[in-house]
Amino acid sequence: MPANSRKVTVTKPLCGGQVCRVAPVLTCLVTFPTSLSPSLSLSLSLFADVGMGSGASVSEEPRPERLEAGEAEAEPVRPFTPAGRSDDTLQADEEAVKRDSHVMEVQSLKSEESDRRRREEEEEEEEEEERITQTVMNPAVTETVAEGEEVSLDFESFLHNNGTLYSCFNHHGNRVYVDESQKLQPFPKEWYNQGRFITANNEGSGQLQTPASSQLAVREDDRTSSIYIQGKGTVMTYMFEERVNVCRFWDPQSGVWLLLPLQWEMNVEFVKARVQRVMSTLPGLVDQKEITAALRQCNYDSEEVISVYLTMFGEILLQAPPSGDHTYADLNSFRALLERDRVIEDLKQKLRTKEKEVDTLFQRNSYLAREVRYLSDVVQHLNQKLAELEADQQEAREKIRSLLNHRPPVPPARTITKPSVDPGQLRQVSFLTRELNVSNKQLRSTVGQAMTDMKNQLEELKGAVGKLAQVEQEAAGEVEELRSLYRREAVERKSLYNKLLELQGNIRVFCRCRRSSASGSCLEKTDDQEVVIVQKGSKKKFQFDKVYSQSSTQEEVFAGTLPVITSCVDGYNVCILAYGQTGSGKTYTMMGSKENPGVNIRSIRELLRICAEKEKVSYTLKISMLEIYNDSLNDLLSKSPGAALDIRVQGKSVSVPGLTQIQVKTESDILNVMETGEKNRKIASTKMNIQSSRSHLVVALEVEGSDEVSGLTSRGTLTLCDLAGSERISKTEAEGQRLVEAAAINKSLTALGQVFSALKCNALHIPFRNSKLTHLLQPCLSGDAKCCVFVNVSPDEKDTVETLSTLQFGSTIRQVSLGKATQNIVPAKNNKTAK
Numbered sequence: 001m002p003a004n005s006r007k008v009t010v011t012k013p014l015c016g017g018q019v020c021r022v023a024p025v026l027t028c029l030v031t032f033p034t035s036l037s038p039s040l041s042l043s044l045s046l047f048a049d050v051g052m053g054s055g056a057s058v059s060e061e062p063r064p065e066r067l068e069a070g071e072a073e074a075e076p077v078r079p080f081t082p083a084g085r086s087d088d089t090l091q092a093d094e095e096a097v098k099r100d101s102h103v104m105e106v107q108s109l110k111s112e113e114s115d116r117r118r119r120e121e122e123e124e125e126e127e128e129e130e131r132i133t134q135t136v137m138n139p140a141v142t143e144t145v146a147e148g149e150e151v152s153l154d155f156e157s158f159l160h161n162n163g164t165l166y167s168c169f170n171h172h173g174n175r176v177y178v179d180e181s182q183k184l185q186p187f188p189k190e191w192y193n194q195g196r197f198i199t200a201n202n203e204g205s206g207q208l209q210t211p212a213s214s215q216l217a218v219r220e221d222d223r224t225s226s227i228y229i230q231g232k233g234t235v236m237t238y239m240f241e242e243r244v245n246v247c248r249f250w251d252p253q254s255g256v257w258l259l260l261p262l263q264w265e266m267n268v269e270f271v272k273a274r275v276q277r278v279m280s281t282l283p284g285l286v287d288q289k290e291i292t293a294a295l296r297q298c299n300y301d302s303e304e305v306i307s308v309y310l311t312m313f314g315e316i317l318l319q320a321p322p323s324g325d326h327t328y329a330d331l332n333s334f335r336a337l338l339e340r341d342r343v344i345e346d347l348k349q350k351l352r353t354k355e356k357e358v359d360t361l362f363q364r365n366s367y368l369a370r371e372v373r374y375l376s377d378v379v380q381h382l383n384q385k386l387a388e389l390e391a392d393q394q395e396a397r398e399k400i401r402s403l404l405n406h407r408p409p410v411p412p413a414r415t416i417t418k419p420s421v422d423p424g425q426l427r428q429v430s431f432l433t434r435e436l437n438v439s440n441k442q443l444r445s446t447v448g449q450a451m452t453d454m455k456n457q458l459e460e461l462k463g464a465v466g467k468l469a470q471v472e473q474e475a476a477g478e479v480e481e482l483r484s485l486y487r488r489e490a491v492e493r494k495s496l497y498n499k500l501l502e503l504q505g506n507i508r509v510f511c512r513c514r515r516s517s518a519s520g521s522c523l524e525k526t527d528d529q530e531v532v533i534v535q536k537g538s539k540k541k542f543q544f545d546k547v548y549s550q551s552s553t554q555e556e557v558f559a560g561t562l563p564v565i566t567s568c569v570d571g572y573n574v575c576i577l578a579y580g581q582t583g584s585g586k587t588y589t590m591m592g593s594k595e596n597p598g599v600n601i602r603s604i605r606e607l608l609r610i611c612a613e614k615e616k617v618s619y620t621l622k623i624s625m626l627e628i629y630n631d632s633l634n635d636l637l638s639k640s641p642g643a644a645l646d647i648r649v650q651g652k653s654v655s656v657p658g659l660t661q662i663q664v665k666t667e668s669d670i671l672n673v674m675e676t677g678e679k680n681r682k683i684a685s686t687k688m689n690i691q692s693s694r695s696h697l698v699v700a701l702e703v704e705g706s707d708e709v710s711g712l713t714s715r716g717t718l719t720l721c722d723l724a725g726s727e728r729i730s731k732t733e734a735e736g737q738r739l740v741e742a743a744a745i746n747k748s749l750t751a752l753g754q755v756f757s758a759l760k761c762n763a764l765h766i767p768f769r770n771s772k773l774t775h776l777l778q779p780c781l782s783g784d785a786k787c788c789v790f791v792n793v794s795p796d797e798k799d800t801v802e803t804l805s806t807l808q809f810g811s812t813i814r815q816v817s818l819g820k821a822t823q824n825i826v827p828a829k830n831n832k833t834a835k
């Protein structure tokens, strides 16, 4: 039997089985076993435990018991009784109950007619109840009980989080409860998380519980708050969820454990003892009712009550109130006195403040009086000045008036006479006119001459222009010749460039250090190609094709990959992948943000630019996106995601049948596709990275170019791979699904490491098939492709071990030589079989 339940034994009675009701709740109890075997009526007896509640809700009023006249012969059912009562006593109780109920019944029957109607109603109700009980009971419970056999029922009380207490029965694991309308219902599964079963100790034994608050460490959540307590300042509060002791009494009439009123509870021995304990510690507390109420609040923990009162009212409660002083007879008057003292003290304080304010006002008053005196002096002085000025003004007005009176008279207007024409002057004018005419003629002949000269010069110029056009034509021929020379040169340069890349090795390894705000760094960048790691005082150097420091920008990082991207347009398979510990910046390097994109977007942009530049070659670009999650391939662009994908090998090529490929033309096409793919990815928050990639992301861009002039078709693939981060489970504290993912990630990265190690040693067997990741990347890692690997590292000292292992991984890759990359160029008619 579970600790939180009580055993109820249901015994098959001697006489025929009919449902007999004593009280609504009991109806349930009786109906329940009867439904086990409808032909039986049952009696219940309670095992020794006393403090067992059976009421559906403590707040509910007990309904009056009713007994059918026709049921008088039926064996009355015994209610749950407190322990220690004998069967005889119980029988006597039942008889009494039955008698009382008869009395009540007689009183309630006003007439024969109403009695008949009531009986009919009750019969209907009873039938309905019987039907529902039969329906809700689990078939397993409705087993047939042999005569005289005992049916063992576990009785339990379930306290729902909404505050309602339900009575439950457990029979061989089938649990039912009594609902608000006193009906039996199957116990809902979801309730197991919405409340708890109350143990006998909790409910009735009155065991003292130690205050949970003194034992529990709390953490910040919505139960945490703070309040200000005088003398203690602002203190933290926490709403603890604790089990509650409730003092109830057994009501034999209703057959329900009811809540004991406060004034009765004070007389319960258990409560009395605790009240006494509080009073002996706090002699200043004298009101027992108040202490009982406080005990209720504190789950009957006297220590907690003491601590509450000391906190709220101070140590004054440690002293007993002066004997004989009736004003301290109860705590309210004592508290009122304290309050009055506090008010007087406050008033005194206010008085002192007001006195100070009056002093200040007096001072201010005398200062203002002085000010007023000074200002009235000033006003007087100004009045004098004003009078003087008015006198001056008067004088000035007089002067103006006298001057106006003595103004000289205005002289009369002068008349203008017309000048007479001088004949001498007229002669002079006609002479000048003649002279002007002569010079005009001369000027005309000079202009004519100049025009002739200009015409001659124009003719000469025309001849010169003709010669120039001829020279220009010759120059254009020369330029054309130079252009063709340049083209040949460019082709030669490209082939030299590819040869150079081949010489440099088809795997290029870059090291990128993540930006960090941590004070100490375990990395030192000595030059563009060397990084030193400091671990416990010892230094280790690593060489890479390029080392990017914390301050390197996305543009700088991308610049390193530019040469291989150009090769992709020329028909090479190119792969760029990022490897590193979780949170070391792989996704930042590959994907970046919208405002500051990483290698993925920049390389695609560059590809589009190069394709657009080549006028004579038309390109088709197709993009696909997949993730490798827990060693299985997921198509990120599929309209029906979740379909399992597999890898197919044909000769040297590896393909994924059924993988969605979308043709793209512009950058925005590509961005839209990538956004769709990104949304379908498995990303989760881990302790090391808020947005940790839980899968390897592989974006493949197939670039097919057909040259209109040569008729050749090239097909290159740009594979962009953002690997999931290696992680130490002890550090990331991964659990559940994260743990499974972490294990899969680490396993596939180990397989990648094994492939590189085998390549480094030129092993005969390269274990590409050890994981889906290496299997898929086989064409990128087996000589046909050009590969760039970013090893992303964290400079934080706490990540030194992981950083060292990543650098060692990068250094292994650097020693791998993939051999000569092959260009995928075929004549146009054969291009369908190429790859």
Ligand SMILES: Nc1ncnc2c1ncn2[C@@H]1O[C@H](COP(=O)(O)OP(=O)(O)OP(=O)(O)O)[C@@H](O)[C@H]1O
Pocket (backbone or CB within 6 Å): 513, 514, 515, 550, 580, 581, 582, 583, 584, 585, 586, 587, 588, 589, 689, 691, 692, 693, 694, 723, 724, 725, 726, 792
């Ligand atoms: N160079 C950098 N500059 C600024 N922020 C960076 C840089 N590198 C990484 N970060 C930031 O560090 C965080 C972790 O980076 P990121 O998600 O790229 O790591 P990851 O290696 O892809 O991790 P995982 O393997 O868990 O997915 C991100 O918030 C990212 O923006």
